[in-house]
Amino acid sequence: xxxxxxxxxxxxxxxxxxSAPGFEExxxxxxxxxxxxxxxxxxxxxxxxxxxxxxxxxKVLAPGPTELPLIEMGELLGxxxxxxxxxxxxxxxxxxxxxxxxxxxxxxxVATGAFL
Numbered sequence: 001x002x003x004x005x006x007x008x009x010x011x012x013x014x015x016x017x018x019s020a021p022g023f024e025e026x027x028x029x030x031x032x033x034x035x036x037x038x039x040x041x042x043x044x045x046x047x048x049x050x051x052x053x054x055x056x057x058x059k060v061l062a063p064g065p066t067e068l069p070l071i072e073m074g075e076l077l078g079x080x081x082x083x084x085x086x087x088x089x090x091x092x093x094x095x096x097x098x099x100x101x102x103x104x105x106x107x108x109x110v111a112t113g114a115f116l
Contacts, residue, residue, distance in 0.1 A: 021029075
């Protein structure tokens with residue numbers, strides 16, 4: 001390709017290219033984009049306000065907590081039993097340790113008390 005062929009091809013390509021849009025077209029396109037953005041913002045703001053209003057109405061209309069019946073301490077203690085978690089590790093004894101303790105041997109001297 002020679003230099004003149006290249007220049008002819010370049011002029012041909014330049015002639016086929018569209019010119020840049022004018023100011024009015026550009027301004028009109030920008031206004032359309034702005035209106036779309038504002039409309040989208042208004043719709044989303046309205047939707048958020050509606051959701052907030054519905055949430056407030058549902059919170060106001062929701063029934064309050066019901067009072068639970070009071071439990072008397074005697075009923076609670078009579079119906080429950082407590083056992084230490086380590087009791088399952090202890091052997092099962094058949095006698096009551098507190099009943100089978102021997103009586104303490106008394107000291108022969110009055111002031112010293114029992115032998116330990």
